[in-house]
Amino acid sequence: MTDRLDAALTLIDQANEDDPNNYRGTPLALTQGRRASSWLAKLTPNPSEELQIAARAHHLKRWELERSAFPEGRAGYLNWRRTNKKHQAASATKIMGEVGYDENACAVVTQLLLRRNLGKDADTQLLEDVACLVFVETQFDDVADRLDTDKMIDVVAKTLKKMSPTAIAAAADIPISEHSQHVLAAAVKQAEI
Numbered sequence: 001m002t003d004r005l006d007a008a009l010t011l012i013d014q015a016n017e018d019d020p021n022n023y024r025g026t027p028l029a030l031t032q033g034r035r036a037s038s039w040l041a042k043l044t045p046n047p048s049e050e051l052q053i054a055a056r057a058h059h060l061k062r063w064e065l066e067r068s069a070f071p072e073g074r075a076g077y078l079n080w081r082r083t084n085k086k087h088q089a090a091s092a093t094k095i096m097g098e099v100g101y102d103e104n105a106c107a108v109v110t111q112l113l114l115r116r117n118l119g120k121d122a123d124t125q126l127l128e129d130v131a132c133l134v135f136v137e138t139q140f141d142d143v144a145d146r147l148d149t150d151k152m153i154d155v156v157a158k159t160l161k162k163m164s165p166t167a168i169a170a171a172a173d174i175p176i177s178e179h180s181q182h183v184l185a186a187a188v189k190q191a192e193i
Contacts (some may be wrong), residue, residue, distance in 0.1 A: 005049045007099040012056045019063045027057045032134050039130045051123045054112035057092035058131050089113040129167035136171045142181045156187035
């Protein structure tokens with residue numbers, strides 16, 4: 001790991017320590033960033049520095065844009081997600097500039113965080129896989145308990161279609177509740193994977 005990569009990851013972690021949301025006694029965004037780095041290391045042997053930064057920053061300062069500030073429904077949710085991705089990209093590239101990354105590296109991280117090339121770019125696919133696996137690890141049970149089962153199955157089936165077969169197989173090995181296992185299995189069947 002280069003010194004500037006280490007510095008960027010440290011600054012991302014420090015920013016994510018401010019997340020008021022908790023996961024097992026640790027700020028949620030901090031946990032999610034670190035778990036993303038762990039998943040990335042499992043999925044690919046030699047990720048670029050830009051991909052490592054994007055993975056760690058995939059929920060950078062996410063709590064600053066509360067979901068409740070956006071309209072209800074799917075359109076409001078998608079707007080919140082798009083706005084958050086732009087916020088995360090701007091926050092990550094600001095940190096990158098502070099530690100010496102050039103505009104080209106910042107542009108790569110922005111493209112990754114915005115997921116503009118999903119399905120066409122291997123690194124964008126890896127980032128999507130990592131983000132989905134972190135969700136399964138840290139939030140799947142809670143969301144599955146809150147949402148109607150049929151709705152959750154539908155949402156997960158759509159998400160699975162954006163994941164690689166390797167990531168789907170990895171998701172099946174994550175310990176989740178029995179109800180969540182049922183939802184995941186039904187979603188895999190619905191998605192015809």
